[in-house]
Structures are given as C-alpha cells and as structure tokens.
Amino acid sequence: xxxxxxxxxxxxxxxxxxRLAALGVSLPPNVRVLEMPVRWGKLSVDILVEALVLxxxxxxxxxxxxxxxxxxxxxxxxxxxxxxxxxxLVTGSAFVVAGGRPDSDIPRLTVHKGRDIxxxxxxxxxxxxxxxxxxxxxxxxxxIYKPGVIEIYRxxxxxxxxxxxxxxxxxxxxxxxxxxxxxxxxxxxGRSEIEDIHDLIDAASRSLTNLQVxxxxxxxxxxxxxxxxxxxxxxxENGNLQSKIKAYFGNFLIGPSDAKAGAxxxxxxxxxxxxxxxxxxxxxxxxxxxxxxMGVNAESNPASAEAMRxxxxxxxxxxxxxxxIFGDAVEDIxxxxxxxxxxxxxxxxxxxxxxxDPAVASISSRNALMLQAQAQGVISAETAREYLGLSPEQxxxxxxxDQRGRAExxx
Numbered sequence: 001x002x003x004x005x006x007x008x009x010x011x012x013x014x015x016x017x018x019r020l021a022a023l024g025v026s027l028p029p030n031v032r033v034l035e036m037p038v039r040w041g042k043l044s045v046d047i048l049v050e051a052l053v054l055x056x057x058x059x060x061x062x063x064x065x066x067x068x069x070x071x072x073x074x075x076x077x078x079x080x081x082x083x084x085x086x087x088x089l090v091t092g093s094a095f096v097v098a099g100g101r102p103d104s105d106i107p108r109l110t111v112h113k114g115r116d117i118x119x120x121x122x123x124x125x126x127x128x129x130x131x132x133x134x135x136x137x138x139x140x141x142x143x144i145y146k147p148g149v150i151e152i153y154r155x156x157x158x159x160x161x162x163x164x165x166x167x168x169x170x171x172x173x174x175x176x177x178x179x180x181x182x183x184x185x186x187x188x189x190g191r192s193e194i195e196d197i198h199d200l201i202d203a204a205s206r207s208l209t210n211l212q213v214x215x216x217x218x219x220x221x222x223x224x225x226x227x228x229x230x231x232x233x234x235x236x237e238n239g240n241l242q243s244k245i246k247a248y249f250g251n252f253l254i255g256p257s258d259a260k261a262g263a264x265x266x267x268x269x270x271x272x273x274x275x276x277x278x279x280x281x282x283x284x285x286x287x288x289x290x291x292x293x294m295g296v297n298a299e300s301n302p303a304s305a306e307a308m309r310x311x312x313x314x315x316x317x318x319x320x321x322x323x324x325i326f327g328d329a330v331e332d333i334x335x336x337x338x339x340x341x342x343x344x345x346x347x348x349x350x351x352x353x354x355x356x357d358p359a360v361a362s363i364s365s366r367n368a369l370m371l372q373a374q375a376q377g378v379i380s381a382e383t384a385r386e387y388l389g390l391s392p393e394q395x396x397x398x399x400x401x402d403q404r405g406r407a408e409x410x411x
Contacts, residue, residue, distance in 0.1 A: 010091045010192035013041035013201060020206055038207040040201050040280075040294060041194040044287050045089040048193065048324045050321035051165065051358035052085055052326065054078070057334055060350035063276045066345045067200035067239055068334055075109040085326055088180045091115070092190035095130075096333050098176040098340055100166045107340045109333070113225070114190065117177070127175045148173045172339040180329045182322075197283050204279040288314035327353040 011322065012018040016037045054077075057064040080096070087094035093114035098107045111153070112132065120129040130145040140155040148169025154161050168176075181190030194201070280296040290311035291297070330353040338345055360366040367388055374384040381402065385395045 002352065009198070010041075010194055012122045013192075013194045013198055014045060016042065016089045017196075018201070018388050020202060020209070026295040030118075031209075031213050034209060034212040036205060036212050038204040038208055040197065040204065040283055043294065044197060044283075044289060045086060045193055047289060047293070047315070047324055048319055049082060049086050049090060051316075051356075052322055054081055054330060054353060055356050056354045057331075058352050058354050058386075059345070060352075062346075064334075064351065065338070065343055065345055068338055071337045071341060072334075074104075074106045075262070077109065080109055080111050081330065084180045085322075087111070087113055087240060088182045088326070089188055089193040092192050093179055093181045095119075096178045096180065096298065096329075097132075097145070098333075098336055105339050105341065108256055109337065114179075114181075119177070119179075127177055128149050130175060130177050145175050145177055147175060150176060162406060168340050171342050172336060174336070176340065177327050178332045178336060180326060183325060196286050200279050200283050200286070204276055204283075207279065211269060211276070214269055214272060228313040288312075288318050290315070321355075323355045323358075327355070 009018070016039045018037060018041075019032075020035060057068065084094040084096055091114055095112045095114065095117045097110050097112060097117075099110070101108050116134075117130050117132045119127045119131075119264045122128050128147075132143045132145075134141050134143075138156075142153045143153070144151045144153070148167065148171075150166040151162060152164040179190075182193060183189075184191050277291075277296050280291050282292045282295065284291045292311070322363075331351055334351055334353075335348055338348065357366060360369065370379070370384045370388055373379045374381060382395075382399070385398055390398070
C-alpha cells in the first residue's frame, strides 16, 4: 500500500477501528479480544480542528457585504466548514458544492467526502468537470457539474433522463465546487494528517494490547505449595479437583508439615509502559502535540503552566499553517456564493478569511488582549469590535452610539 493512507484507512484510524495486522510473534490469535486501539489519529485531527475557527472575512478597502453573512448563516457554514476540514484532515480532501434552492435565491451549500465526487482537472490542476453519483432506492442519480451549470440525471431500467438543470453561467462561469484539500506537497493530492504517524499508532496499539494481555495473565503473583500430600489440599469432599479461582481466592491452604509454600512475583510491566511512552514521544515530535495531551507525562513532577504553554508552540505553528492552506478554499467558497447570488463586490479578490488566533487559549483571553490593545491606542474601536466577535448589527449599533457621543461632545 505504500505510505499513502487511503480514505478507508484514514477513517479507520480516526474512528479507532483499525485492527492490527499482527498482534505479535509471542501472542496467540485468540487474545485479539483484548486488542486495544490507540486513538492518537483522532487526537491529531481534532486538536487541529479545534484551533481552526473561522471568525469572518475582511476586505482590503472595506467590510464584506452583509449578503455574504446572510448566505453563510442560511447554510450553517460554521458547522459545514468544521465537517469539511475534519474530512480533509482525516482522508485528504472534501468538496463544498453550491447549488440552487427551489424556494429561495440563496445558494445551497453542501459538503461531501472526497471519494464521493470524481473530478477532472486540466494541466494546472483546476477542476473542469465533476460527477457525483448516488441512489434513492432502486433508482440511480448522477449530478454533473460543468462551468456555470449543474445537470441532474435519473437512471431507471437502463434509461438516463435529465430531471433538472441549473444554469447560473451568466453570474458564475466556473465549476460550482471548491475542494478543501490537506495539501502537503506540490503536484500531490490532499493527504491524511494521520499518514505520518499511522505506523507509530500501530506500534502503540500493540504495546497497549500487550499490556492488557500481561495484566490479565502475568501481572498477578503465582502461588505454589510443594510437598507430599499437597494434592489432597485441592480436592473437595467428593475427590474432585477444585477450580483454580476457588483455591486462589477462596481458601487458606494448609499443607503437610514438610510442605514449602511461596509465590512467584508477577511480571514487571514497566518495559511495556516505557515502550508506549517512547511511541507517544515520537508522535509528539511528528505532530507537535505535547505528550501530556496524549496522557503521557515524561517527568515524575507535573509540568508548570508556563512549560505547558511553551510545549504547544509547534502545535500552534501547525494550526497557523493549516489556516493558510484551508483559507484559500474558504475564500473561494465565499467568492463563489457571492457570484452565484449576483452580488457584485468591488475588489472581491482581496477578500480574506479571518481566523481565531490559535495561540489564545480562550475567547475571554483574546477579548482581554483586544481591549488592552485598544486602550493603549494600538488598534481602533472598530477593529476591536470586529475581533471581539460582534455581529454586523451589533457593530453598527455601537458605531451609531459613538457617533451620537461625538456629536454631543461637539455640541
């Protein structure tokens, strides 16, 4: 299979459904019931998704049109984008599709798995055609996306019939699809974020499984009793051998006077635990996720709050990089829905996605920084309100209040 993680494998690692190809040379197959998957694949994706929060858009010479917010809110874009980014990080890519609504002039946005849409690209990598197939009962459907056009066909009894055609080529001549791709190298398709650590996840899962097996079979001390007539101590009144559980937990064993009793200590599990910690440290080196966020403490003493913040520096840098990678797709989606809706925006090419700072731990911390910067004159009140997450209606109301205040002072 090589190093590339396909859609199915990426999902299996994310969902914790990946089964080990081999449990280990020393373990029999029937102990697979104790197999323990490590969910670091899900952690590596979710921790980035949590840091990729879109706060809005900016234009170089003004505010984005109110219609953009109206369109995105009507499509629950916050949720849609979160699902799209998660899918791209898990499997490599997702597609956001724009289409018409029968009862509204607002375009409908939907998000799809990368494997559900087949695309054709030109030599520059631009999508020039796309096909999506699905079924409803025994009836097959296919949606064909062409420049400015969506055609929906129904296939029954081998006969293909055009059932709907949407044409907005006069407003948007492009393909109404935007790919959210987790691109890592030039000329390659989007790749799973789990790809670089899947071998380490398998190794850690094997160690955790070995720990389970050792805990069940080897960690308890083995008691022994040697001497003549010892066997008589393990039979009941009918002469039948007692169960090991009953003999171990239910009785004090009394042997002949010359019997020798003792116990063999259980296996030392530290070697397995240390191997698991080593794999966690390797995953941390690859992903930037601090070991303490994977449930592993490298030191006996808890890390200080400052050390924990410092340990997240590389993770924050990776989140900022993903903002640049996914930001292009988000901006293309915004431009696409504005064009399909017939909304003309001057200098729309300067439209830029605005993300929450991943270095700020919480909204309250960010707001405190914004208000401090405003009080020191570093930013204006308008910029502070924008970054405080106020809605356009709230910003407009505050602006009117400021204008009235300035007018009263001037009077």
